[in-house]
Amino acid sequence: MNFKNKGPNKLKAQIMHNLRTETETWNLLEKTVKIIPRIFIWGPPGVGKSYTAYKILKTTNTTVWQATLDEDKAVQELLGHFIPKGNVFMWHNGPVTTAFKKGHGLVVNELARASSAVKDMFLGILDDPKIAFLSLPSGESIKRAKNFRVVATANNPPNELDEALRDRFDVIINVKTPHPAIIENLNKKIVGLGDMILSSYRDPARAISPRRAFAFINLLDKKMLTEEAALLAFGYRYKDILAIAKAKGIKIKK
Secondary structure: OOOOOOOHHHHHHHHHHHHHHHHHHHHHHHHHHHHOOEEEEEOOOOOOHHHHHHHHHOOOOOOEEEEEOOOOOOHHHHHEEEEEEOOEEEEEEOHHHHHHHHOOEEEEEOHHHOOHHHHHHHHHHOOOOOOOEEEOOOOOEEEOOOOOEEEEEEOOOHHHOOHHHHOOOOEEEEOOOOOHHHHHHHHHHOOOHHHHHHHHOOOHHHOOOHHHHHHHHHHHHOOOOHHHHHHHHHHHHHHHHHHHHHHOOOOOOO
């Protein structure tokens, strides 16, 4: 986003246009989650990707599972595994298999961080809904249930995914600013704080995560002094952030 060589009025208009566009992106995302079975959402941490996906899926699926991935997450934790029961081993479906079989919603957090084995597993899970099926180690083969929906989220862009996996998604959406509901909630806690957080996303390198802002509020609620709470919540940037808040006339209780 380049704001160089723009007068004050043009700069303000450009900023308002970008923020309005981002609100429209969130609105479009919410509509899309309701009707599209395979969606990939990426953007900065703490802006509401997973929360929004879960909330919207709950309006279309009675049950929604969440799985947060990392390199140590094994396929067996997601797909299923055998467990001992007396003298025999019984197959136990994991959350991904259960959602796939019963038509539940599934939110997959940090897909880009998953191991190669887990990503390969999702090639089958995310296959064309008309032909997708799973062959389990138990010998059972299950078809994809009609209402099964997957929303995958990541901080990293989709080009970090294998092309075959990336191509499985019907829609890829990039969100760049916090969800409007997050901004509204912050403004209710401290008047103007949400707007300040939102405006910080004009420069992605200087963006203030809403999670840090909520941590700051929680520390203040615990009767911690403003500077101490800011230091713990915002780290080395705390003085600059408090200075910005003061310049904007944001009243923070001592």
